[in-house]
Amino acid sequence: xxxxxxxxxxxxxxxxxxxxxxxxxxxxxxxxxxxxxxxxxxxxxxxxxxxxxxxxxxxxxxxxxxxxxxxxxxxxxxxxxxxxxxxxxxxxxxxxxxxxxxxxxxxxxxxxxxxxxxxxxxxxxxxxxxxxxxxxxxxxxxxxxxxxxxxxxxxxxxxxxxxxxxxxxxxxxxxxxxxxxxxxxxxxxxxxxxxxxxxxxxxxxxxxxxxxxxxxxxxxxxxxxxxxxxxxxxxxxxxxxxxxxxxxxxxxxxxxxxxxxxxxxxxxxxxxxxxxxxxxxxxxxxxxxxxxxxxxxxxxxxxxxxxxx
Ligand code: CP
Numbered sequence: 001x002x003x004x005x006x007x008x009x010x011x012x013x014x015x016x017x018x019x020x021x022x023x024x025x026x027x028x029x030x031x032x033x034x035x036x037x038x039x040x041x042x043x044x045x046x047x048x049x050x051x052x053x054x055x056x057x058x059x060x061x062x063x064x065x066x067x068x069x070x071x072x073x074x075x076x077x078x079x080x081x082x083x084x085x086x087x088x089x090x091x092x093x094x095x096x097x098x099x100x101x102x103x104x105x106x107x108x109x110x111x112x113x114x115x116x117x118x119x120x121x122x123x124x125x126x127x128x129x130x131x132x133x134x135x136x137x138x139x140x141x142x143x144x145x146x147x148x149x150x151x152x153x154x155x156x157x158x159x160x161x162x163x164x165x166x167x168x169x170x171x172x173x174x175x176x177x178x179x180x181x182x183x184x185x186x187x188x189x190x191x192x193x194x195x196x197x198x199x200x201x202x203x204x205x206x207x208x209x210x211x212x213x214x215x216x217x218x219x220x221x222x223x224x225x226x227x228x229x230x231x232x233x234x235x236x237x238x239x240x241x242x243x244x245x246x247x248x249x250x251x252x253x254x255x256x257x258x259x260x261x262x263x264x265x266x267x268x269x270x271x272x273x274x275x276x277x278x279x280x281x282x283x284x285x286x287x288x289x290x291x292x293x294x295x296x297x298x299x300x301x302x303x304x305x306x307x308x309x
Contacts, residue, residue, distance in 0.1 A: 011136035026298035067296035141174035156183035164223030
């Protein structure tokens with residue numbers, strides 16, 4: 001297969017196994033490119049991409065921008081905080097104004113679940129979802145699986161536990177879909193209050209004892225508690241959360257085996273993960289960030305190939 005089955009990347013749930021394989025094989029090529037002295041290829045000289053961020057970001061925003069520049073695309077950066085959205089302009093009007101400047105592709109982060117799907121139905125451009133509320137964050141899940149593949153030689157058959165605030169996490173949902181599509185076993189672990197009611201329907205194991213979860217897994221993907229999406233208290237205190245669901249070096253050292261630690265960032269050091277774990281050889285957190293550029297180059301390149309047809 002040499003092309004994606006989709007014209008947009010709106011969520012992992014719209015992809016098939018072959019799409020993920022194609023993205024990873026293409027990312028392997030771009031990873032080699034970005035490790036060369038000249039890190040740029042002319043592939044997308046005729047493509048213009050707008051990065052629309054309606055919510056804060058460090059990694060995703062910079063990673064997309066770098067990926068686009070490495071592919072020689074023209075890049076427009078838009079941040080809603082400094083835009084006419086503040087004067088009441090709608091999402092569709094905002095995007096159609098940007099597209100009238102001959103923009104081919106839109107990368108969008110938005111606080112509302114489904115914002116990317118909505119946009120894809122109303123504007124004439126290829127849309128990449130860079131995180132929509134607590135719904136999906138497909139490129140994060142792709143770079144997470146790519147990093148597991150790199151570290152452990154594959155994803156199929158691996159046991160991955162996602163720990164923490166599953167309820168408010170787009171990273172959790174996209175990772176569950178991506179890992180299952182590739183034949184991994186998935187567990188979620190966290191306080192009952194931070195597990196969605198529909199969790200049983202997702203085909204994942206559920207565990208509320210962190211030690212048991214860590215003893216089961218090959219990989220633990222540690223999530224941040226998303227206080228900004230909470231309007232009530234989901235656990236008594238941060239201290240109690242950390243005591244029950246924080247990963248420490250002592251806890252890792254007491255396990256039967258050495259597991260791989262991941263985190264999508266941003267990290268709350270001392271809450272879900274201690275610094276000696278985050279900065280240890282067991283953690284591949286910065287590899288995830290580095291792989292994000294190659295994976296996003298692959299996604300952009302493959303979607304742009306469909307625009308050019
Ligand atoms: N992982 C992630 O989405 O980080 P940012 O919010 O900094 O983009």
